[in-house]
Amino acid sequence: MPAAGSISEKRRMAATSNGKTPAAFQRALLRWYDAQRRDLPWRKTRDPYRIWLSEIMLQQTRVAAVLEHYRIFLERFPSIEALASASEADVLAAWSGLGYYRRARRLRQCAQQIVEQYKGSFPQNSEALLPLPGIGRYTAAAIASIVFGEPVAVVDGNVERVLRRLIGGTLTTRQVWEHAQAFLDRSRPGDFNQAMMELGATVCVPREPRCLACPARKWCVTRGVEVRRAKPAVHQQKKAVWCALDWREGNGGGNGKVRLVQRPRKAALMAGMWELPQSSAPPRTSRTAAPWRKFRHTITVTSYTVHVLRNKQIGNLLLPDDRFAAKGKWIGLDRIQQLPITGLTRKILKASGMI
DNA sequence: AACTCGGGGTC
DNA sequence: GACCCAGAGTT
Structure with a gap:
């Protein structure tokens, strides 16, 4: 039996809290997010087309690199119908410079599928979004929570790092998703998801996290020490x-x-x-x-x-x-x-x- | 769970 | 050069 205040005891308290959602943590995080969130173009809308586009562009791509492309892309393809009827070359041209061009092809395929099968309106839950081209577990949950308010958690690189630091110990990928879902504020799932990502992007950064400015420091077991698994060395x-x-x-x-x-x-x-x-x-x-x-x-x-x-x-x-x-x-x-x-x-x- | 895919940064 | 980025798809 670990002594009170030990790492494992704290972890149990912070992470599971006897199965109850950690309401104080959610309040602190959302309060911080409401005050500190960056002013990003896709945070001014709940149009599924615009949210979806931002999520695809942001896959493995930094916010700074996306901003300009996002604006120009929307001027060029203002609606999902415009995108669905464009040639692949036109879409790739607008994507040029963002990398991972397969995303752009799948984006267009997905637009065509939504126009043809769903008369141009997005499926309204994560399960129905998941089979669409270019939409995986993360993106399905992001769109569903932000646009349709579905209480489903996202895990991206940021959230994974935040949770591994918050909880400590070693977690499998599956456990990370489970913890994310357990932490989720079900009344504001879209904001909560974005708050977790925002925390990872601006405070709980990979190197030298700004723990003194972190709204979650009270609940954090490791205080910034990341517990990660070794990645196989890829020789360049x-x-x-x-x-x-x-x-x-x-x-x-x-x-x-x-x-x-x-x-x-x-x-x-x-x-x-x-x-x-x-x-x-x-x-x-x-x-x-x-x-x-x-x-x-x-x-x-x-x-x-x-x-x-x-x-x-x-x-x-x-x-x-x-x-x-x-x-x-x-x-x-x-x-x-x-x-x-x-x-x-x-x-x-x-x-x-x-x- | 472990690969492949194959772009663009920053430190 | 190491490491990272609001991952997806396949095996």
């Missing part, structure tokens, strides 16, 4: 790539052109998206001439060194990779915003001042 690969930045001046009006190639529509990665002609081996010219610029580009576990060659460095040489040769299309710079381009292409075109 290094690769080199050569890109052709082949461009022509416009006739005074600034409407220049750049040569782009489209990735195969059935490619495993970034299918159908446009990019600069590239090769995995250096063309002959680059052995004598330095590239115009070098970039580093990391895609999850592969770190690329990107050598960018310009016009005269490219020439008509026989090059090791087909995609590098004089293929592709000349794309007007004013059209690029409407084209699904890869993140690396966007990065290079930006650095060159073309977009």
Whole structure:
């Protein structure tokens, strides 16, 4: 029997409280959230379309990266019908720069399904949302709680960290979800869920959590020490790539052109998206001439060194990779915003001042 | 529960 | 380079 005040005793009190919901904790958290929450565009609406879009964009993506895309995307596709009837290329173009492009394809598929099967109105509970493309356990619960007030808890990276610190000990993923549901304030589930995520994003941050500013410190067992399981080490690969930045001046009006190639529509990665002609081996010219610029580009576990060659460095040489040769299309710079381009292409075109 | 997917940051 | 981010889908 552990002594009163010991870790395990506190944990039992804080986490289970004899099966009762910890009302004082809920009050403290919601009071903090009401006063401190960030002013984000998707917190000004309960339109399921807008909430859904924000949740998909925010998957594995930081708030700061989403804000601008969210605004532009809604201008371009103001309703679920507009999104459902758009081409995949148009949707990918609006998504360009956010990464994980599969999300954008599933987003469009999901819109089409909701328009066709549900006459354009979202299913109103998490269970019915779950089968839709791109909607998993987290997103189904987020939409259902925020839009429809369903008392179902979410667990994202933030909530998981908050709960592991709050409760201490080692928890399985399943136990984390169970605790999240037990803590949930059933009268304000959407706000409570967002409050937990907000706490993780702004106070209970991964490194150096701001425990003195935390509304949950009274109930927290570890006081900021995260208990986590070791993740399997993924060894990063290094690769080199050569890109052709082949461009022509416009006739005074600034409407220049750049040569782009489209990735195969059935490619495993970034299918159908446009990019600069590239090769995995250096063309002959680059052995004598330095590239115009070098970039580093990391895609999850592969770190690329990107050598960018310009016009005269490219020439008509026989090059090791087909995609590098004089293929592709000349794309007007004013059209690029409407084209699904890869993140690396966007990065290079930006650095060159073309977009 | 453990992988795969394969973008973009920050520290 | 390590680590993280309002995960989803598959095995």
